[in-house]
Amino acid sequence: MRQTRFLHLYDGEEAVSVGVMEALTQDDAVIATYREHGQALARGVDMKCLMAEMMGKLNGCCRGRGGSMHFFDRARRFYGGNAIVGGGLPLALGVALADKMQGRSAVTACFFGEGAVDEGEFHETLNLAKLWRLPILFVCENNLYSMGMAVERAEADVDFVHKASSYKVAGEKVDGMDVVAVESAAKNAVDRIRGESDPYFLECRTYRFRAHSMFDAQLYRTKEEVEAWRKKGPIERFQTWLEANRLIKPEELSGIEKATDAEIAEAVAFAEAGPLEPVSELERFVTMAEVPA
Amino acid sequence: MPALGADMEAGTLVEWLFKPGDRVKSGDVIAVVETQKGAIEVEIFQDGVVSNILVSVGERVPVGTVLARIDVVEGAAPPVAEAVAVAAKPAPPTLAEAPPPRPAVARSGRRLKVTPAARRRAAALNLDLAAIVKGTGLEGSIRLDDVEAAASSAKPAPLPAKRGLDLSVMRKAIAAAMSRSKREIPHYYLTETVDLQAASSWIEHFNAEKPPIERILPAVLFLKAAALALRDQPQLNGAYENGAFVPIALKNLILSGVVARDSLFLLICRRSGDDGDSDRSRSVFL
Amino acid sequence: MNAPQANAAAARMTYREACKQALRQALSADPRVFLMGEDIGRYGGCYAVTKGLLEEFGEERIRDTPLSESAFVGAGVGAAMAGMRPIVEIMTVNFSLLALDQIVNNAVTIPHMSGGQFAIPLVIRMATGGGRRVAAQHSRSLEGWYAHIPGLRVLTPATIEDARFMLIGALADPNPVIIFEHVMLYNMEGDLAPDVTAVNIERAKVRRAGKDVSLITYGGSLFKALQAADSLASEGINAEVVDLRVLRPLDTKTILESVARTRRCVIIDEGWRSGSISAEIGMRIAEEAFFELDAPLRRVCARETPIPYAAHLEDACLPQPEAIVVAARELVKPS
Numbered sequence: 001m002r003q004t005r006f007l008h009l010y011d012g013e014e015a016v017s018v019g020v021m022e023a024l025t026q027d028d029a030v031i032a033t034y035r036e037h038g039q040a041l042a043r044g045v046d047m048k049c050l051m052a053e054m055m056g057k058l059n060g061c062c063r064g065r066g067g068s069m070h071f072f073d074r075a076r077r078f079y080g081g082n083a084i085v086g087g088g089l090p091l092a093l094g095v096a097l098a099d100k101m102q103g104r105s106a107v108t109a110c111f112f113g114e115g116a117v118d119e120g121e122f123h124e125t126l127n128l129a130k131l132w133r134l135p136i137l138f139v140c141e142n143n144l145y146s147m148g149m150a151v152e153r154a155e156a157d158v159d160f161v162h163k164a165s166s167y168k169v170a171g172e173k174v175d176g177m178d179v180v181a182v183e184s185a186a187k188n189a190v191d192r193i194r195g196e197s198d199p200y201f202l203e204c205r206t207y208r209f210r211a212h213s214m215f216d217a218q219l220y221r222t223k224e225e226v227e228a229w230r231k232k233g234p235i236e237r238f239q240t241w242l243e244a245n246r247l248i249k250p251e252e253l254s255g256i257e258k259a260t261d262a263e264i265a266e267a268v269a270f271a272e273a274g275p276l277e278p279v280s281e282l283e284r285f286v287t288m289a290e291v292p293a
Numbered sequence: 294m295p296a297l298g299a300d301m302e303a304g305t306l307v308e309w310l311f312k313p314g315d316r317v318k319s320g321d322v323i324a325v326v327e328t329q330k331g332a333i334e335v336e337i338f339q340d341g342v343v344s345n346i347l348v349s350v351g352e353r354v355p356v357g358t359v360l361a362r363i364d365v366v367e368g369a370a371p372p373v374a375e376a377v378a379v380a381a382k383p384a385p386p387t388l389a390e391a392p393p394p395r396p397a398v399a400r401s402g403r404r405l406k407v408t409p410a411a412r413r414r415a416a417a418l419n420l421d422l423a424a425i426v427k428g429t430g431l432e433g434s435i436r437l438d439d440v441e442a443a444a445s446s447a448k449p450a451p452l453p454a455k456r457g458l459d460l461s462v463m464r465k466a467i468a469a470a471m472s473r474s475k476r477e478i479p480h481y482y483l484t485e486t487v488d489l490q491a492a493s494s495w496i497e498h499f500n501a502e503k504p505p506i507e508r509i510l511p512a513v514l515f516l517k518a519a520a521l522a523l524r525d526q527p528q529l530n531g532a533y534e535n536g537a538f539v540p541i542a543l544k545n546l547i548l549s550g551v552v553a554r555d556s557l558f559l560l561i562c563r564r565s566g567d568d569g570d571s572d573r574s575r576s577v578f579l
Numbered sequence: 580m581n582a583p584q585a586n587a588a589a590a591r592m593t594y595r596e597a598c599k600q601a602l603r604q605a606l607s608a609d610p611r612v613f614l615m616g617e618d619i620g621r622y623g624g625c626y627a628v629t630k631g632l633l634e635e636f637g638e639e640r641i642r643d644t645p646l647s648e649s650a651f652v653g654a655g656v657g658a659a660m661a662g663m664r665p666i667v668e669i670m671t672v673n674f675s676l677l678a679l680d681q682i683v684n685n686a687v688t689i690p691h692m693s694g695g696q697f698a699i700p701l702v703i704r705m706a707t708g709g710g711r712r713v714a715a716q717h718s719r720s721l722e723g724w725y726a727h728i729p730g731l732r733v734l735t736p737a738t739i740e741d742a743r744f745m746l747i748g749a750l751a752d753p754n755p756v757i758i759f760e761h762v763m764l765y766n767m768e769g770d771l772a773p774d775v776t777a778v779n780i781e782r783a784k785v786r787r788a789g790k791d792v793s794l795i796t797y798g799g800s801l802f803k804a805l806q807a808a809d810s811l812a813s814e815g816i817n818a819e820v821v822d823l824r825v826l827r828p829l830d831t832k833t834i835l836e837s838v839a840r841t842r843r844c845v846i847i848d849e850g851w852r853s854g855s856i857s858a859e860i861g862m863r864i865a866e867e868a869f870f871e872l873d874a875p876l877r878r879v880c881a882r883e884t885p886i887p888y889a890a891h892l893e894d895a896c897l898p899q900p901e902a903i904v905v906a907a908r909e910l911v912k913p914s
Binding site: 029060061062063064065066070072073074079080082083084087089090091092093094095096097098099101102120121124125127128131132284285286287288289290291292 | 649
C-alpha cells in the first residue's frame, strides 16, 4: 500500500453510492464526504485519476493537492470530498440554490454519515433546504458508528427520518445493503424532487467492514459483529440474487472480476508512473486569476 | 512497519501469523502490531512465500523498518514485499526573503543606542558616534538629528590609532610632500636602453649562496649606479636655493616609499664608503 | 458593467448610503448577483444598509435567512462554485464565528485543494468594531484574524468613496472577499467626487502627507488618526496618515515608502495588539525598512480586555485620538 495517510475505506457501503448514482444524470450534482471512494467511482470519476490523487501525484484529479479525502471533478459535477463532518451540507444548499436560480432542473445529491446529523450544520441546512424548496437529495449513510461512537450512544432519537420530518422534509429509511432497494428508493426520490422542487431525505442503513481509517484498532466493536455483517454484504448479496434468478452467467461474473482487476492494475500503474507537482507550483491556485468557464 | 496514522512513529510487533516457508496470499493478515491506539492487524497485498522474518515478537521498531521478506510468486510484483515506509513530514521551506545586508560601522568602546538610520548616516559622514555625548531619541538613543548636529558643528574626529601609526595623517603628509615636489622641483626625463644581462647574472651568482635575508634585489644595483653617477657628477646632486647651487652630501639614498597595509616601507641605501663595497639594501619599517 | 448613476456635482451621502448604492449597482448590473443575510429584506438591514432593496429586486434576489450563519455562508460558497455571484451579509463579525468552518475550511481551500478546478467568487460583508456600548459579544474587531488566512482578500473601506466602489471591485475578484464596514462609520457623511467611478482593491492610500511620523491605520480608526494628525500639527509635528484599505494582501510597498519618508511609525489597530494585524505590519517594517527607522515602532491598539459596556470603560478600551497623539509625540519629541 503506497498511500498511508488518512484513508477511509468504503467497503460494505457500496450499495448506497451505486444505487443513488444510478438515479442521477450527468447534469445532477454530487457532494460527498471524506469516505468518498465509492461515490467518486460510482459517479464515473476515472479510477486512474483517483488512484493518482491518493498517491499525491500531479496526474491525480486534484494534482495531488487533496488526497483521499478531497476528490473534485468539475466535469462530473463532483464537488468534493469534505473532511469536516457536516461541512458539505451548506455547500449542497448553495449548489442547489444556484441550479434553481439559473433555471436548471438538476438535483444535488448530498452524502453524509449519520454523525453529521449531530452537527448544527445539519439542522441549519435541512431547515433552509425546506424553506427555500431546494432540490436536494439528502443521503444519510448510517453505518452505525461515527468513528468509535455507536449510534445508540450518540442519538437521543435514533430515528433519522423522524429528525428530517421535524423540518417537514419527507423521507424514508432503506436497506443500504441492498443495491436494488437503494436504487429504487433513490429513483423515486429524485423524480419527486424534480417534480415538486422539495428536498428529500434517504436514510440508508449500512455497515462499514473496515475500520474508520487505517489507524483504528476497532476497540468499539466485536469481530463477530463485523463477520455477521460481512455475510450480508451488498456485493455478495446482489451476486447471490442475480445467480439465483439466473440473471447472470458465471462467465459474465468472472469477466467482470477480470476487467475490474485489470482496471485496478492500470490505475495503480498510471498512478505510480505519475510525476509529483513541482514545489515551485505550491502557491498556484491559492487565489484564482479567473473563474473557470 | 506501516505508518497507520499521521503521528505514528513506531510500533511493537506482537504476533506473527505465518512463519518462513508458509504461503501467503493477498488479503491475509500476516502480523499484529501494537500501537498507542491498540492492536492493529497488518495485511499483505501480494501472493508469495515467507522467506525471512526480520523483526521478532516483542520488538519495537520505527515506522519504515522491514519486518519480513516475501518471495513473490508469478513475478508480477517487486521481489520484496514490505510494509510501506513513511517518513515524517519534511518541514516546509520558509519562503521569506532576507533584505540585502548593509555595511557595518565600526564601533568605539562603549555601548551606544543608535537608531539604524542614524548609524547609516554617521557611517556615510565618517562620524565617530562616540563623539556624540548625548542622544535626544527615546532611551537616550542617538538619532538622525544628533548626527546631523554633530557633523555640522565639529570637525571629523581622527580615526583610532593602531600601532602608533595614524594612516590618514601619514597619507596627508605623503600627498603634501609629493605635490610640493612636483610643483617646486623641475622634472626632466631621459630614456636609455641598457643591457642588464651581466648585472642580472651577477645578482644570481651573488644571491645563490646567501640566505634570503642577505640577498639583494636588482634595485640595489640601480641605487648604487645612481649613487656612483651622482658622486662622479656632483653638479647633478644638489638644489637651487636663493639663486645659488647648494650641493647635497651623499649620505643616504631613499629609493622609494611603499605604503602597504598600515605601514610605510622605505628602502634606504646606506653609503658604505668609496671602496665600492657592495651596498646593502635594507627595508625600514615605519 | 453599467456606469453608476452620473452625478454632475459631488454627491453628498452617508457611508450607509454609499454601501447601498454599491449594492444597487451590483444587483442591477449582473443577474447572477444576489444577497443573503439576516434581516436584509423585510427588516431593511440591521444597519439599514439594504433598506428598499427587497422592494426593488424581489425575494429571489434579496433573501432573508434564518439565524443560520454556517448554512447561509456555506450556501454562498456552494452558489459561487455553481455559477452565481452571491453577496452574503453576516450581521457582525462577532457572529461570523459561527460560520468560520465554511469560510476557513471551504471557501479558501477549495480552489487550491481542487487543483484549480473551482473558483469561489463570493463576497461577504460584515459590520465590525466597537464604540456603540453594545458590550463584549458585539464589539469586536477581528479583521486581523481574517487577514491571516491565505486565499482571502480583506477590505476595510473607511471613506465614502471606498464604501461606494470597493464592493464592485470585490465582485470582479474571482476569490472570496470579505468587506468590513465599521459600525461607527455608517452615519458618517461626505462627498463623493463626480469623476470617480471605480477604486482599486489592492493599494493603501496616503490620506494626509507628512514628514515627521507615519500613522498607519484602517477602517474606523482612520478618522481618529486624522484627528490626531490635526492635533499634532498644532504642535509643529507633521504627521502622515496612511489608510491601509486592504488588510490582505497588505500593500507593503506603500507602507515602506511612508516609513522611508518619515522614519517613524505608529500603527493604529482597533483589534487587540497580541498577534494582530499591527504586529504583522510592524514586523514587515522591521524586516524590510529597519535601516530607515529613526525611532522604535509604536502601536495603539485596544486594551486587552473584552470590550466593556459602560461608556467610560469602552472609551478607555478602544484606541482614541489622544493616545495616538501621545504615541506620535513621544517618537518625534522624546522628553
